[in-house]
Amino acid sequence: MRKIGIILIAVMLLGLLSGCASPSNEGKVVSGQGTSDDKILIVGLEEKEIEITVEKLRTYESVTREVTSVNSSGKENKFKATGCLLEDVLKDLGYSQKSLQSIRLVAGDGYSMDVPKEVVNLRDIILAYEIDGEELEDKSKPIRVVIPEERAMYWVRNLSKIEVLESVEQSTSKKIIFLEAVADLVSQEDYIYYDSTDKAIKIEELASNYINQKDSSSTYIKAVDGLEKNETISIFNSGYIKITGKDAPMFLSPDVPKGMYVKNILWFSQGDVGFFSLKGGLELFETKAIDDKTGVSLLDVLKEAKLEEGKAYTLTAGDGYSVEIGAEDIKKGIVYFGKEGEIRTIFEGLPKNTNIKGLLSIEVIE
Numbered sequence: 022m023r024k025i026g027i028i029l030i031a032v033m034l035l036g037l038l039s040g041c042a043s044p045s046n047e048g049k050v051v052s053g054q055g056t057s058d059d060k061i062l063i064v065g066l067e068e069k070e071i072e073i074t075v076e077k078l079r080t081y082e083s084v085t086r087e088v089t090s091v092n093s094s095g096k097e098n099k100f101k102a103t104g105c106l107l108e109d110v111l112k113d114l115g116y117s118q119k120s121l122q123s124i125r126l127v128a129g130d131g132y133s134m135d136v137p138k139e140v141v142n143l144r145d146i147i148l149a150y151e152i153d154g155e156e157l158e159d160k161s162k163p164i165r166v167v168i169p170e171e172r173a174m175y176w177v178r179n180l181s182k183i184e185v186l187e188s189v190e191q192s193t194s195k196k197i198i199f200l201e202a203v204a205d206l207v208s209q210e211d212y213i214y215y216d217s218t219d220k221a222i223k224i225e226e227l228a229s230n231y232i233n234q235k236d237s238s239s240t241y242i243k244a245v246d247g248l249e250k251n252e253t254i255s256i257f258n259s260g261y262i263k264i265t266g267k268d269a270p271m272f273l274s275p276d277v278p279k280g281m282y283v284k285n286i287l288w289f290s291q292g293d294v295g296f297f298s299l300k301g302g303l304e305l306f307e308t309k310a311i312d313d314k315t316g317v318s319l320l321d322v323l324k325e326a327k328l329e330e331g332k333a334y335t336l337t338a339g340d341g342y343s344v345e346i347g348a349e350d351i352k353k354g355i356v357y358f359g360k361e362g363e364i365r366t367i368f369e370g371l372p373k374n375t376n377i378k379g380l381l382s383i384e385v386i387e
């Protein structure tokens with residue numbers, strides 16, 4: 022009997038310690054006003070992180086906007102968002118959106134999104150605590166960000182943290198590596214994407230072989246449809262570039278929410294290296310023909326990577342063959358896919374040694 026008593030006491034103590042002894046929900050507010058532990062953090066503004074409760078956010082002037090979220094497939098979703106303006110919160114702390122470089126919105130579910138300076142400086146950023154006059158659904162609590170007039174990828178649900186960043190890396194590349202060419206030089210894995218099995222390359226392998234890691238603090242990504250974004254190195258490099266099948270080249274990863282995937286990449290860069298998709302270039306740029314070859318103008322590719330100011334360029338093939346081409350001559354060239362999918366160049370009026378087979382990279386000579 023004594024033994025049982027001791028066990029009973031032990032079980033009750035355990036229950037108390039783990040906080041589940043009380044069956045009632047005493048002390049917790051469960052109305053639409055949000056619980057008292059609903060809060061977000063603002064970091065990077067001051068040395069210490071700033072904690073703001075939803076209760077506090079409700080004390081700022083509330084705004085209600087009729088908004089339409091548009092996702093990456095073009096699907097529209099209309100609703101009314103009510104919340105306070107980030108600008109009012111910042112003003113209260115002695116800052117303003119207009120003087121910030123960029124911010125990163127971090128969610129509790131692993132989603133995160135960098136909002137570039139142009140958006141931060143220009144747009145109203147609503148910290149919404151009500152949608153259509155109702156309390157937020159669980160997956161959006163405690164706050165849903167809404168930036169009217171911007172894509173829904175910025176409209177982070179389940180907001181936990183706003184990081185104020187030093188600056189957005191728009192990337193100053195010195196070198197372009199063609200994605201389709203480098204994909205053949207690293208290992209390829211099968212990647213199951215919906216009902217097809219495609220090929221993908223590990224970004225970590227690209228990074229360790231082709232990027233000077235010290236130079237990079239963020240990844241810049243641009244898609245064929247004009248989407249531009251930054252992604253943290255640690256998130257990006259833990260993922261894959263799918264190089265075949267639907268929406269390729271595409272950034273994806275089994276470890277990040279699908280909304281962070283980027284379809285139809287034109288190019289991405291880290292440090293001083295930009296990885297450029299010729300497939301993407303052919304979709305976006307006007308094509309140009311020389312003899313019976315059709316491709317994209319090298320100048321368009323260089324301009325996209327902001328490399329058009331170089332004095333000369335070194336073009337290097339996968340087998341190590343290279344030629345140097347001056348700024349005037351580079352304008353006469355196109356880059357195109359050969360019959361076996363290899364990347365080639367041809368220049369109007371230049372000798373045949375500039376016809377590169379299996380082009381891998383272009384490096385600027387300053």
Ligand SMILES: Nc1nc2c(c(=O)[nH]1)N[C@H]1C(S)=C(S)[C@@H](COP(=O)(O)O)O[C@H]1N2
Pocket residue numbers: 090091092093098128129130132173174175176177178179180278279280281
């Ligand atoms: N926390 C969190 N917020 C998120 C996402 C997510 O996966 N997690 N997806 C984003 C993306 S990619 C889109 S398109 C929109 C979708 O918003 P909607 O469901 O209101 O249309 O939410 C954004 N906010």
Ligand SMILES: [Mo]
Pocket residue numbers: 092093094173174280
């Ligand atoms: Mo999305």
